[in-house]
Structure formats: structure tokens, C-alpha cells
Amino acid sequence: MTPVGPPGTSAAGPPYGGALVDRYGRVATDLRVSVTDRCNLRCTYCMPAEGLAWLPKDEVLTDDEIVRLVRVGVELLGIREVRFTGGEPLVRPGLTALVAGVAALTPRPGIAVTTNGLTLARRVGALAAAGLDRVNVSLDTLRPDRFRALTRRDRLADVLDGLEAAAASGLTRVKVNAVPMRGVNDDEACDLLSYCLERGYELRFIEQMPLDADRRWSRADMVTAEEVLASLRSRFTLTPLPGRGASPAEHFLVDGGPARVGVIASVTRPFCGDCDRTRLTADGQIRSCLFSRTEDDLRALLRGGARDEDIAAAWRGTMAAKPAGHGVNDPSFVQPSRTMSAIGG
Incomplete structure (x- = not known):
């Protein structure tokens, strides 16, 4: 990817003006906000059974601080989509107030939540x-025994109830995220798709990424998007949909549509060239990429009395330095020190 200078920018430095533009001309309009690093599951591919060392409470952004930072993003930096993540975002008591606070902004961004679904029904x-518009629910298996082994919790029924409640709540779209793992659940792709088709959920398969706490990820154990598609084609007719844009998922009509399924090939077919995301951690750090090994502290600016314009300028600087790609396929790749649960999905 060759550095470019979009209008009002220089190829070597941060953009002038409002947008979060990097040196390759990508514009970040999608903000991922981690509201907590805590989780009520202990998924084997994410964290150890005993959990992790959680952030001290005083280091976590308050509700007001999160809303202020999102407002800066929306009003001064062109953010148009906000997704609350974790950890597990529903363990944060103030999440409903956060959604309401963001829904009151002008222009109003789209608002989504990614959740494990355990407490979603209530x-x-x-x-x-x-003001929540959309929800993504993680569901890697439909088998109670596998769910219990994967998550170390016997709560599959709660997740399925949460999906049903979400569909009945009037949200724009209910999506299901599944991570296929070799020898664990890679024989369930067709069953998961059938389950979602019957209920009107949109399923997306996501390649497992090297962001686990145990550092056990291996390319050999990762089930590729092509393997998932081959499995699905044994039972369904898949028709590729054009016009992916900045979406991380490649979409396919299922049996002629209108239902569709997506695959997110983060490792084997990276989509970094079209990335439109910027990330805020629960402790107020801005990251230009999920795999960044550096981040910049907006919490210190907030608590030090900085003006909105100062925060926006620091945010622009972080995003201007965004690398061309995540580098997972480079021989020199080093996994970031933060895990997925600490960064936010």
C-alpha cells in the first residue's frame, strides 16, 4: 500500500481538518469502544479459567468520559458508527445509559453492541x-457439551434465549459471530447456518486470530474461510455478493437469497486496505489497529483538562500513523501485549 495525500493532508504527516485520515488515504468512521475488560465467560481461546488481571476501577473510563470521547469523535472527527464491546459489555451496569447518551448526539451515529449474549434476554x-440499533452475539456451537467445554460455563440456553429476545425487540439486525476451530467445532458450520436461517439471524464465520491470552494460536489449528465455505457448499448454494466496501465480511447469498452468510478472513484474506476503524479501550487508549503494539492515552488528556479540540488533534495523530496492514502474515509479526478481551473486538 502506497502512502497518499488525500485532500487537505500531507503524505508524511497527520491530516489537516476534521477527518481521521491516515497516510494511505483511509478514513476511519467506525469507532469500537471497549467499555470493560471483564467477562462472565472463560472461553478457552480467549482467557485462562481463572480469568485475567482486570483493570483497576479508577483506570476505567467513567460513563461521562466515554460519552464525551464519543461526542468528540462524532462532532469533530466524522465518526458515524459506534460499537460497544468488551470484555463483555453487558457486565457494565451503565451500558444502557451509554447507549442513550450516544443516541442523543448530533449527527446520531449508528449504535451496535457485540456480546456473548448471557444476559441479553433481560x-x-x-x-x-x-437507542441500540444492532447486536452481534457470539455463538460457536449449538451443542451444550461443547459450549460448556469451550466457555467453562453451562449457559448455552441463556445465549439462545438472548438471541430470541433480540430478534423480538425490534432491532434492525441480529447477527451471530462464530469462530471455527479445528477439531473443536469445525463440523458445525452447516448446522449453525441452518439454525440462523430458520430464525432470521445473519451468521458470520470469523477466522481465529492471534489475540489469545495463552499465546497458543497456531496457523495449523486455524480453520480458514475457504474451508468454511467448502463445508457450507456441501449443503447450500452460495452466491458471492459484490460491493463489500469497508465491511470486514465477504457476503454470500444462501440458496438464492434473500438470506446471506458472511466470512471474515482476517488472516488469509486481510482487508486492511479498506479498514475504516478506530478503537478506544476501556482505560482510554486509542489504537489505530486491532494488532497495534502502541496506543495513545486520551484518558490523561481528559483528566488533565484538555479541550475537545486537543483530544481530537491527538486522536488524528494516532490514526495518521496507522500502518498499512496488521502484519499477521509477516515473518516478523509479534502478537500485541493486550489480548482481545482487553482491546475490544
Whole structure:
């Protein structure tokens, strides 16, 4: 990818003006906000059974601080989509208030939540009323025994209830995220798709990425997008959909449509050249990429009395230095020190 200078920018430095433009001309309009690093599951591919060392409470952004940073992003930097992540975002008591606060911004961004679904059934009504537009629910298996082994919790029924409640709540779209793992759940692709088709959920398969706490990820154990598609084609007819844009997923009509399925080939077919994301961690750090090994501290600016314009300038500087790609396929790749649960998905 060759550095370019979009209008009002220089190829070597941060852009002038409002947008979060990097030196390759990509514009970040999608903000991922991690509201907590805590989780009520202990998924084997994410964290150890005993959990991790959680952030001290005083280091986590307050509700007001999160809303202020999102407002800076929306009003001064061109953010148009906000997704709350974790950890597990629904363990944060103030999540409904956060959704309401962001829904009140002008221009109003789209608002989504990525969740494990454990408490979604009892929370989704209030979240939808507060302004939530969409929800993504993680579901790697339909088998209770596998769910218990994968998550170290016997809570599959709660996740399925959460999906059902989300679909009944009037949200724009209910998506399901599944991570196929070799020898674990890679024989369930067709069953997961059938389950989602019957209920009107949109399923996306995501290649497993090297962001686990145990540093056990291996390319050999990762099930590729092509393997998933080959499995699906044994039972369904898949028709590629054009016009992917900045979406991380490649979409396919299923049996002629209108239902569709997506695959996110983060490792084997990186989409870094079209990335439009910027990330805020629960402790107020801005990251230009999920795999960044550096981040910049907006919390210190907030608590030091900085003006909105100063925060926006620092944010622009971080994004201007965004690398061309995540580098997972480079021989020199080093996994970031933060895990997925600490960064936010």
C-alpha cells in the first residue's frame, strides 16, 4: 500500500481538518469502544479459567468520559458508527445509559453492541429503547457439551434465549459471530447456518486470530474461510455478493437469497486496505489497529483538562500513523501485549 495525500493532508504527516485520515488515504468512521475488560465467560481461546488481571476501577473510563470521547469523535472527527464491546459489555451496569447518551448526539451515529449474549434476554429491551440499533452475539456451537467445554460455563440456553429476545425487540439486525476451530467445532458450520436461517439471524464465520491470552494460536489449528465455505457448499448454494466496501465480511447469498452468510478472513484474506476503524479501550487508549503494539492515552488528556479540540488533534495523530496492514502474515509479526478481551473486538 502506497502512502497518499488525500485532500487537505500531507503524505508524511497527520491530516489537516476534521477527518481521521491516515497516510494511505483511509478514513476511519467506525469507532469500537471497549467499555470493560471483564467477562462472565472463560472461553478457552480467549482467557485462562481463572480469568485475567482486570483493570483497576479508577483506570476505567467513567460513563461521562466515554460519552464525551464519543461526542468528540462524532462532532469533530466524522465518526458515524459506534460499537460497544468488551470484555463483555453487558457486565457494565451503565451500558444502557451509554447507549442513550450516544443516541442523543448530533449527527446520531449508528449504535451496535457485540456480546456473548448471557444476559441479553433481560437487557435487550432497555437497550433497544435507549437507542441500540444492532447486536452481534457470539455463538460457536449449538451443542451444550461443547459450549460448556469451550466457555467453562453451562449457559448455552441463556445465549439462545438472548438471541430470541433480540430478534423480538425490534432491532434492525441480529447477527451471530462464530469462530471455527479445528477439531473443536469445525463440523458445525452447516448446522449453525441452518439454525440462523430458520430464525432470521445473519451468521458470520470469523477466522481465529492471534489475540489469545495463552499465546497458543497456531496457523495449523486455524480453520480458514475457504474451508468454511467448502463445508457450507456441501449443503447450500452460495452466491458471492459484490460491493463489500469497508465491511470486514465477504457476503454470500444462501440458496438464492434473500438470506446471506458472511466470512471474515482476517488472516488469509486481510482487508486492511479498506479498514475504516478506530478503537478506544476501556482505560482510554486509542489504537489505530486491532494488532497495534502502541496506543495513545486520551484518558490523561481528559483528566488533565484538555479541550475537545486537543483530544481530537491527538486522536488524528494516532490514526495518521496507522500502518498499512496488521502484519499477521509477516515473518516478523509479534502478537500485541493486550489480548482481545482487553482491546475490544
